[in-house]
Amino acid sequence: MSCFMTKKPSKAWIIDSGCTNHMTYDRELFKELNKTDISKVQMGNGAHLAVKGKGTLAIKSHSGFKLISDVLYVPDINQNLLSVSQLLGKGYKVLFEDKNCVIKDIHNKEVFNVHMKSKSFALNLEKEEPIINEDISEEHKDTCLQKKFDDQEENEDDEKSPSKEKFKTNVKVVPLKKDYNKNYKKKKPIRKRKDRF
Numbered sequence: 001m002s003c004f005m006t007k008k009p010s011k012a013w014i015i016d017s018g019c020t021n022h023m024t025y026d027r028e029l030f031k032e033l034n035k036t037d038i039s040k041v042q043m044g045n046g047a048h049l050a051v052k053g054k055g056t057l058a059i060k061s062h063s064g065f066k067l068i069s070d071v072l073y074v075p076d077i078n079q080n081l082l083s084v085s086q087l088l089g090k091g092y093k094v095l096f097e098d099k100n101c102v103i104k105d106i107h108n109k110e111v112f113n114v115h116m117k118s119k120s121f122a123l124n125l126e127k128e129e130p131i132i133n134e135d136i137s138e139e140h141k142d143t144c145l146q147k148k149f150d151d152q153e154e155n156e157d158d159e160k161s162p163s164k165e166k167f168k169t170n171v172k173v174v175p176l177k178k179d180y181n182k183n184y185k186k187k188k189p190i191r192k193r194k195d196r197f
Contacts (some may be wrong), residue, residue: 010079012122015094015101015114017084018044022071024057024080031058033073041074049076059125066125082123096121 011026023041027033033055040048053073059066070086084094092111093104101121103112114121 010122012124013080013082015084015103015121015123016081017094017096019081019083020085022068022081022083022086023074023077024071025073025075025077026080027073027075029057029059030055030071030073031067032056041072043077049074 021041030053033053035053037051037054039051041051042048051072051074055071055073057068057071059068068082069090087094087103091106093102093108095102095104099116101112101114101116102110103114105111112123114123
């Protein structure tokens with residue numbers, strides 16, 4: 001495994017084609033962490049760093065909380081890393097062209113478009129606005145995307161909380177066909193989570 005390190009810690013996520021796993025130094029980002037998954041990773045400079053666990057992150061962004069699964073907890077690394085190969089393994093498409101990195105979901109819709117700065121692609125989920133395709137094709141009018149807000153129960157009594165307000169503004173209700181119940185009475189459609197990396 002070969003990744004690079006920076007001198008100063010950053011909250012941004014570097015999109016790295018040379019890294020085989022997502023990694024972070026920030027323990028507080030983990031929603032779930034399996035501390036028994038211990039190993040070592042080799043950096044680009046040949047150094048070996050200890051992996052203190054593996055789990056799922058919950059990162060706040062403009063469009064709500066993003067879940068990033070199978071992330072290695074590496075306390076001694078100074079940069080959060082998004083593995084291109086791991087994104088591809090999850091069904092995402094990652095394209096590098098014209099000094100931009102475009103990430104598309106399993107439906108070939110653009111999720112992020114990151115411009116190259118200082119010879120790297122840094123995705124800041126707290127600042128970066130996701131690309132939302134407002135057009136809904138005819139074939140998808142009979143589906144309704146429901147985004148789960150993980151902390152909804154905790155904020156039920158606080159309707160004016162900033163996180164909940166942002167969540168509300170990013171939910172779009174899609175009209176269903178009149179014959180929805182007729183077509184899906186016996187079999188419910190399988191919905192894939194778009195907020196998981």
